Amino acid sequence: MSRKWLVAGGGISGLAAAQCLQASGRDYVLLERCPAVGGLTRTTQVEDFCFDYTGHFLHLRRYPSPGQVPYAHLNDDDWETVERKSYFYAGGRLITAPIQYHLGELPHDLRNACEASYDQRPAPNGDVTGFRDFIVSGFGQVVADNFLIPQNEKTMATPLGRLSIGAVKRFFPLPDEKRIRAGFANTGEQFAEYNSTFWYPKRGGIDVLTRGLAQGLTNVATTEEIVRLDLHNRVATTSSGLSVAWEKMFPSIPLKALCGLSGDPELLDAASKLSHSSTISFNFGVRGRLPESLKDAHWVYVPDRDIPFYRFGCYSNISSAMASHGLNAVYVEVGVPGEQIDSVDIVSKTQAAVIRSLESLGWVKSQDIICSVTHVIRCAYVHHTPERDRLVEDILSRLNEVGIHPIGRYGLWDYVGMEDSINSALSTVEAQL
Numbered sequence: 001m002s003r004k005w006l007v008a009g010g011g012i013s014g015l016a017a018a019q020c021l022q023a024s025g026r027d028y029v030l031l032e033r034c035p036a037v038g039g040l041t042r043t044t045q046v047e048d049f050c051f052d053y054t055g056h057f058l059h060l061r062r063y064p065s066p067g068q069v070p071y072a073h074l075n076d077d078d079w080e081t082v083e084r085k086s087y088f089y090a091g092g093r094l095i096t097a098p099i100q101y102h103l104g105e106l107p108h109d110l111r112n113a114c115e116a117s118y119d120q121r122p123a124p125n126g127d128v129t130g131f132r133d134f135i136v137s138g139f140g141q142v143v144a145d146n147f148l149i150p151q152n153e154k155t156m157a158t159p160l161g162r163l164s165i166g167a168v169k170r171f172f173p174l175p176d177e178k179r180i181r182a183g184f185a186n187t188g189e190q191f192a193e194y195n196s197t198f199w200y201p202k203r204g205g206i207d208v209l210t211r212g213l214a215q216g217l218t219n220v221a222t223t224e225e226i227v228r229l230d231l232h233n234r235v236a237t238t239s240s241g242l243s244v245a246w247e248k249m250f251p252s253i254p255l256k257a258l259c260g261l262s263g264d265p266e267l268l269d270a271a272s273k274l275s276h277s278s279t280i281s282f283n284f285g286v287r288g289r290l291p292e293s294l295k296d297a298h299w300v301y302v303p304d305r306d307i308p309f310y311r312f313g314c315y316s317n318i319s320s321a322m323a324s325h326g327l328n329a330v331y332v333e334v335g336v337p338g339e340q341i342d343s344v345d346i347v348s349k350t351q352a353a354v355i356r357s358l359e360s361l362g363w364v365k366s367q368d369i370i371c372s373v374t375h376v377i378r379c380a381y382v383h384h385t386p387e388r389d390r391l392v393e394d395i396l397s398r399l400n401e402v403g404i405h406p407i408g409r410y411g412l413w414d415y416v417g418m419e420d421s422i423n424s425a426l427s428t429v430e431a432q433l
Contacts, residue, residue, distance in 0.1 A: 004029050006236060006244055008226055008251035008258075011039020012418060013408030013425040015213035017250045019071035020429040022217060029244060030217065031236070033225035037214050039252070041418065043205030044283070044373055048324035051283035053375050054333055055299055055313050056206040057082070057198040059417050066199050066209075069419070070426060073212040079199050082318055087300045089312075089361075090147055094293055097301060098173040099147050100139050104186025110146075115184050117142035129386070131167045132160035138175025151303035154310035156381045157277035157335040166384035171415065203321040209418070226253070229261045231402045248432050250425065252408035254379040259395060267398055270391050274413060278341035279380035280334045282309075282354050285371030286364055290314065290328055294363060308353045309334045312363065330364065341378055382413050405432060 007018045010032030021028040036042070040053045058079075063069050067076040088099035091110050096102040103114050117140035124137045131152070136144045153160055156167075168174075182189045201208035214220070221242075228237040236244045251258050259271035294300070299313035315322040315329040323329040332354050336344055344350055351374070358364040382388075392413050396406065407425040409416050416424070 003234070003245045003247040006031065006246040006249040008236065008249060009039065009253050009411070010037030010220065010222070011252050011408060012041045012210060012213055013252045013411065013421045014039070014250070015210070015217070016071055016422045017407055017425040017429050018217050018220070019213065020426050023071070024433050026433070028219060030220045031224040031226060031238060031244070032220065032222045035222055037220060037222065038207065038210035040377060041206055041210050043207035046285065046371055046373060048327050049285040049329045049371055050205045050315065050322045051329055051331065051373050052206045052315060053377065054279065054281045054331060056418065057200055058209065058419070059195050059198050060419055062419060062423060069422065071213060072209065073215045074209070078202055078208060080202050081197050082200050083197050084195060085296050085298045087297055088147065089300050089302045089304065094297065094300060100143060100173055101179045101183040101191070103143065103180070103183045111184065114140065114142045118180065129165050130161065131163040131165060134165055134168060135160070139180070147303045150305050151301050151310065154303065154305065155277070155335050156383065157337045158275065158383055162383065162385055164384050164386045164388070166388065200318055202319065205315070205322060226261060231262055231264055234402055246403060249404045250407050250429060251404065252406070252411040254410040255392065255395060255406055255413040258406065258411070264398070267395060270395050273387060273391055275383045275385065276338040276379050277381045277383070278336045278338050279377040280336060280344065280346060280350060281375040281377065282332045282334070282351055283373040283375065284330050284364065284369045285323065286328045286330055287368045287370055288326065291362055307357045308350065309357065332358070335380070338379065341376065346374060346376070379410050382410070382415060384415070388413070
């Protein structure tokens with residue numbers, strides 16, 4: 001059996017890896033479980049509406065524009081830069097996000113309580129290593145309890161006391177006292193932020209990126225789910241009975257699931273200690289206008305624990321091409337512990353609760369919903385627990401011994417954006433060539 005360079009998973013990192021292998025002349029094959037490539041970076045089109053697999057927005061740091069992303073075959077004329085318009089639903093109104101920098105927009109009494117609590121925030125006791133303690137010591141107990149802790153616990157579907165400071169990274173606004181004080185004063189002073197603008201396709205949704213990365217690939221097999229990995233012989237077996245011997249493998253399959261395919265006791269034990277959340281994304285096609293308060297909102301964070309979803313977004317506010325004239329394409333995200341996703345009654349309970357809350361908030365009326373599409377993201381947010389770094393290091397070391405080099409957000413069990421996912425694939429493949 002001749003050995004191939006095997007790419008396991010056809011999301012954006014897998015497609016980038018395949019492009020790099022093809023360009024180098026390697027004998028490769030990409031195996032994808034689903035009927036189409038793209039992973040979570042896909043767009044569903046239903047009559048008058050386009051729905052992404054939740055909000056996927058292209059933030060670029062390494063490359064000046066989409067057209068410069070390697071192997072993506074993108075044309076800058078097909079993209080536009082969008083100035084982010086995101087909010088927090090707090091105190092019965094929409095507050096500019098990040099809320100910790102705009103607390104002066106809160107109702108007067110709540111704003112004063114937040115400021116008093118901030119003034120009395122506990123001093124860090126040594127090095128702050130936990131996410132929850134980081135929030136309380138950085139922003140005060142009232143801001144933590146009312147907004148930041150419930151928002152993040154709803155999103156990640158786990159108590160923040162389990163998570164380390166690694167959960168923060170560059171995606172969480174830091175406790176910058178100058179900015180927080182300016183926010184309390186509500187002076188309107190502007191500060192630079194890491195994602196204040198992003199790139200988005202003018203038409204077709206984020207699937208434009210996937211189609212570009214897939215362009216020209218000659219050895220892609222869909223509906224080929226890997227169900228077993230023989231680490232000793234370096235052979236992957238798929239659900240159809242196909243066997244592929246690998247010289248090198250580049251999987252973007254979630255690391256925990258990948259370990260489960262191996263049957264290796266060490267990997268199984270380490271993977272059992274990893275955890276993650278799942279997300280159920282409810283997409284609705286809505287007739288008529290949204291309320292005035294939402295007319296320009298790209299997404300809204302919802303920390304209220306009595307409301308089942310952690311975020312509401314509107315695709316058609318980001319790009320008018322996501323819905324026909326007079327209609328809106330919106331989405332709602334619900335976080336679920338990863339181990340509980342198969343027991344959720346999605347349609348009759350969760351979706352019904354979501355629609356009731358949308359009506360109660362006055363954001364969407366049930367009679368205006370004319371289309372619905374549900375996406376289940378089984379692995380949404382990995383949990384950066386204190387042991388995560390050590391576990392991932394041990395797993396990667398063991399996998400590397402047998403020529404397996406994980407890539408992408410989930411292959412590396414991390415929280416990164418699309419650009420970083422693509423770059424991880426390219427740098428990993430290039431290091432093995």
